[in-house]
Amino acid sequence: MDKLLRQGWVKPLLFAVCLIPLGLLVWRGASGGLGANPIEATNRFLGDWALRFLLIALAVTPLRQMTGWNAVARWRRMLGLFAFAYVVLHFSSYVGLDQFFDWSAIGREIVKRRYITLGMVAVVLLIPLALTSTNAMMRRLGGRRWQALHRLVYVIAPLGVAHHWMMVKKDITEPAIHAAILAVLLGWRGVARLRHNGAATTARPTACSVPQSSSPSP
Amino acid sequence: GLNTVKGPFSTDEPPTPRKDVTTYNNFYELGVEKSDPAQLAPSYFTKTRPWSVTIAGECAKPGTLGYEDLIKPHRLEDRIYRMRCVEAWSMVIPWVGIPLGEVLKRFEPGSKAKFVEFTTLQDPERLPGQRRSVIDWPYVEGLRIDEAMHPLALLAVGLYGEELLPQNGAPIRLVVPWKYGFKSIKSIVAIRFAETPSRTAWMKAAPREYGFYANVNPAVDHPRWSQGAERRIGEFLKRKTLPFNGYADQVASLYSGMDLAANF
Numbered sequence: 165m166d167k168l169l170r171q172g173w174v175k176p177l178l179f180a181v182c183l184i185p186l187g188l189l190v191w192r193g194a195s196g197g198l199g200a201n202p203i204e205a206t207n208r209f210l211g212d213w214a215l216r217f218l219l220i221a222l223a224v225t226p227l228r229q230m231t232g233w234n235a236v237a238r239w240r241r242m243l244g245l246f247a248f249a250y251v252v253l254h255f256s257s258y259v260g261l262d263q264f265f266d267w268s269a270i271g272r273e274i275v276k277r278r279y280i281t282l283g284m285v286a287v288v289l290l291i292p293l294a295l296t297s298t299n300a301m302m303r304r305l306g307g308r309r310w311q312a313l314h315r316l317v318y319v320i321a322p323l324g325v326a327h328h329w330m331m332v333k334k335d336i337t338e339p340a341i342h343a344a345i346l347a348v349l350l351g352w353r354g355v356a357r358l359r360h361n362g363a364a365t366t367a368r369p370t371a372c373s374v375p376q377s378s379s380p381s382p
Numbered sequence: 383g384l385n386t387v388k389g390p391f392s393t394d395e396p397p398t399p400r401k402d403v404t405t406y407n408n409f410y411e412l413g414v415e416k417s418d419p420a421q422l423a424p425s426y427f428t429k430t431r432p433w434s435v436t437i438a439g440e441c442a443k444p445g446t447l448g449y450e451d452l453i454k455p456h457r458l459e460d461r462i463y464r465m466r467c468v469e470a471w472s473m474v475i476p477w478v479g480i481p482l483g484e485v486l487k488r489f490e491p492g493s494k495a496k497f498v499e500f501t502t503l504q505d506p507e508r509l510p511g512q513r514r515s516v517i518d519w520p521y522v523e524g525l526r527i528d529e530a531m532h533p534l535a536l537l538a539v540g541l542y543g544e545e546l547l548p549q550n551g552a553p554i555r556l557v558v559p560w561k562y563g564f565k566s567i568k569s570i571v572a573i574r575f576a577e578t579p580s581r582t583a584w585m586k587a588a589p590r591e592y593g594f595y596a597n598v599n600p601a602v603d604h605p606r607w608s609q610g611a612e613r614r615i616g617e618f619l620k621r622k623t624l625p626f627n628g629y630a631d632q633v634a635s636l637y638s639g640m641d642l643a644a645n646f
Contacts, residue, residue: 199417200398200406200615201471264619269608277606330606333469334587335414335516 169235178239182246185213186253203261210254215328215342217247218321222349229356241297244317248294251324255287279330286323289316318353321346383543384478389459391534391632397462398473398615400542406615407549408467409568410516411502411509418511419549427508427548430569435554439499439575442490449553453539455488456480460543461536461557466598466627468562470620472612477557478540483531486573491527495575498530499523500556500567509569517587523567524580524594525558526636534559534632537570560629562596593646595637598627602643 168174189209192198198205221243228236263270273280293314295301302310325346329339397403405420412419412427433449458478466472486498504520506512512519529535536557539546546552551568558565564584584592591605600610600623611620626633637645 200402201416201613203613203618204471269611273608276603276608279606334410 165231166233166235169233174235175239175242179242182217182243185209185250203257207254207257207262210250210257211328212338214247214250214254215324217243217250218317218324219342219345219349221247222317222321222346226349226352245294245297248290251287251290255283279327282323282330283327286320286327289320289323293317293320318350321350384458384540384545386458386460386478386540386543389461391629392460392462393464393474393628395462395464395474397476397542402615403473403475403541404547404549408469408563409511409549409551411511411519411521411569412549413511414516420547422510423548426510427552429508430548430552433553433571435570436572437489437574438572440492440495440577441575442492444489452485452554453480456484458539459536463536463557463559464627464629465557465559465563465566466612466623468564468592468596468604468609470604470607470609470612470623471615472623472627473615476542477536477538478543479536479538479557481533482535482537482556483533485537486530486575489573489575491575494577496527497576497579498525498527499572499574499576499580500525500570501572501574502567503569503571517583519583521567521583522580523556523565523582524576525565526579527575528636529558529633532633532636534629560598560626560633562598564592565596595642595645597633597637597642597646598623599625599642599646601625602646 189206193202193206221240224236224240224243228234259265259270263273274284275281293316296305296310296313305313325339325342328342329336332339406416407419408416409419412422431449434446435449435452436446438444458480460476460478462474462476464472465475491498500523502521503509504512525535536559538551538555538557539553541547541550546555548569551566551570554570555568556566556570579594582592582594584596585594598609603609609623612623613620624630
């Protein structure tokens, strides 16, 4: 499987797949498929996918460690940047479509509505991660600092889930599912880290054969 | 089509397209997404006749009436009303209905009848949304008796000259145009005159966010969003929300001396 995933066509295919939600949105918009309130529908759709891509990007490392398919690590940056792209689109549709650049209203909302405050914090925190996603920036920061910075995603994703949860009027099924998935993805890292540390401090030398990959990484 | 006469209070604003009015609905009994009611109604909520409404409480003539007996004594009126949802969107809807007050008077409410309570059908077979406890079923709403007797308050049986579709609250629903849409309870099976106000479905679900009065009020925000502006379905830019949804001339006097921020 890992070998298959390393094929040259896999990543471009995944790139195209990641564009499907956006394509669907454009197609629905053009064909009147967004219903009576297309602005709300657009904003919700982009928000949903921003959150899903955050969770997908966070699933890369656990997936790699569980399956041993090291090839998936090559997708992590791309998936993370897609999450960022959908977040930016979601933010833009709020600013440009929903509020129509009414900056004073937007400012009031950010201050007054807690779920918007959280959403905005998440957007701002994502920016440095996107900016430092290039190889050059990785080198400039150095692995350790880069990794520390990118652990911000452990804050950003919960902010995103909370933002959705607090926005919902009554039926919390969807945000609860997102929260459960996030809990598994973060909990998995916590457990892996505890195990790793335990193995490193208490075990006999042979136990140090714990694979390098079990160290937590964003 | 229904045989109607032109009623008072109609707005001359352009009505929201019928397609939007019949496919963008909050009717949690048929699903929580706004597209759900129109999609689920044809499979579940197909039978809205026979239908009966039970009248109870503080009145001289309680009892159970069939839909026809409830409607027949009245002339059906066309009334084009603005509808403002608490979620900050709005529509202009050409209703067909009868004045609520005229119907209520037939049951001779007594001096203890200070409030009127309405209840939606509870039937998880036909209303599959009730199989999940999203809110405490059945849906209950209420009005103060003077609000209920106000000539703007309407019992609607139709839309765009035709009988109500299930997703719009067939066969009979309330329309209170100066209040947020959730007050306009759908598919009514019971009306009860009471001395005290009811705890309505949304008051039970989120007491901090939804009060008994729920008058449209741009000065009192929902805890999670502004009520100062609204998106009229079909329009791009938001428009300013008007006090009492633009019906202040008719209804503001009902609330003179009341603190509308406390009584939200």
